[in-house]
Amino acid sequence: MVAEGLTAARVYKLCAIAEQTKSYPLSGLQEDVVWRNDVAPFLGSLPKNVLDIWHYGFTEMLNNAIDHSGGAQVTVNMIKTAADVQIGIMDDGVGIFRKIQKALGLLDERHSVLELAKGKLTTDPARHTGEGIFFSSRMFDHFAILSGETYFSHKYLDEQDWILETKGPDTGTYVQMKLWNHTSRTQKKVFSRFTIGDELAFAKTVVPVRLAQYGDEALVSRSQAKRLLARVEKFAIVMLDFEGVSNIGQAFADEVFRVFPSEHPGTQLHPFNTSVAVGEMIRRALAAKSAISGQS
Ligand SMILES: Nc1ncnc2c1ncn2[C@@H]1O[C@H](COP(=O)(O)OP(=O)(O)OP(=O)(O)O)[C@@H](O)[C@H]1O
Ligand SMILES: [Mg+2]
Incomplete structure (x- = not known):
């Protein structure tokens, strides 16, 4: 090498x-x-x-x-x-x-x-x-x-x-x-990829999710999810790139896709490059979110 x-x-x-x-x-x-x-x-x-x-x-x-x-x-x-x-x-x-x-x-x-x-x-x-x-x-x-x-x-x-x-x-x-x-x-052109509409502010980012995992360590815990999302409330749009992440655990998915959005309504999370297994966990977390908001 x-x-x-x-x-x-x-x-x-x-x-x-x-x-x-x-x-x-x-x-x-x-x-x-x-x-x-x-x-x-x-x-x-x-x-x-x-x-x-x-x-x-x-x-x-x-x-x-x-x-x-x-x-x-x-x-x-x-x-x-x-x-x-x-x-x-x-x-x-x-x-x-x-x-x-x-x-x-x-x-x-x-x-x-x-x-x-x-x-x-x-x-x-x-x-x-x-x-x-x-x-x-x-x-x-x-x-x-x-x-x-x-x-x-x-x-x-x-x-x-x-x-x-x-x-x-x-x-x-x-x-x-x-x-x-x-x-x-x-x-x-590069700046405009991270702004929204005609605004000039740096409002959008892309986060490579796999940087939150080390080696073969799976993304399962709430603390890993919190590390992934630390400071992202500074952005209006956060693209979560799941390239290289084959699976995620239920607690991690719940923290990212249910808990974080309810605490930070000003930040939208958009997952992409998701595997079938990751997509399934995200859907489960979103279903739990709708079920809870339906109860309230
Ligand atoms: N050569 C360096 N040595 C030590 N720390 C560095 C070095 N370059 C960058 N850093 C650290 O990385 C951080 C991020 O750097 P970056 O250039 O992205 O932002 P910044 O310099 O703080 O702000 P801006 O570039 O917008 O003026 C810095 O705040 C500093 O803590
Ligand atoms: Mg600098």
Whole structure:
């Protein structure tokens, strides 16, 4: 697995038409200055929609290293091929998943991935909104974060594919973004998938349910359901993606589809990619909900 990864990385480098690596002290660093002086000249003439995505993703991720990492230095590596560009940003700070785990009091560093996947997660609400990683991860063809023992990745084509692995730098955070030079994707199109109607607010999210389960652990308990739905009341519409979840237990289904909606009428839950067994459990929970509301 690792050997394959290294080989692929080496082949990618062989195709490079330009490569640049530069380190910066984080103290006093400004993301727009690095963009203007180093990144935009390296990218050169690419279509406007592509440059706009790079501008957004690069400045958001460098700003994260500056504002959240608590580190001393950041290194930016850029590789350009005829087909695409890859940029890596590595800081030597506390590590993103550890930071989120501590701030939210999570039991496991890996729970941070589920929280990041939901969006609107920030550990500094006075100065931030928690949108940078959510939207950046959806704009690039490939977006990954490695830190500690956790790996979080999102592939555009394989929309729901968030992966957990156990390999990464011991300290700090490494963010890697890759974008095809001729994509027709635009920032606007990506933002509009998570807004409702003509409103500009970030009101809709997609939650990969399988991130609430670890290994072969089945989703059966109310506490797992509460973990899945923590903070989702911040959204009007929550798409629950059951890809990779073969079954769920009765208590889990009851908590998600009966208890949560009755306590949070402002948030609609929409399950999709459900197996036959999961669909059956959801129908049972909804039937119990109608029976109870029929009695009152
Ligand atoms: N390089 C990093 N090192 C440590 N923690 C990080 C790093 N990058 C992000 N984080 C953590 O992840 C959280 C989510 O980051 P994200 O960029 O999505 O939102 P934000 O920076 O808080 O808000 P916004 O991007 O909307 O300004 C941050 O609040 C911070 O706790
Ligand atoms: Mg940010």
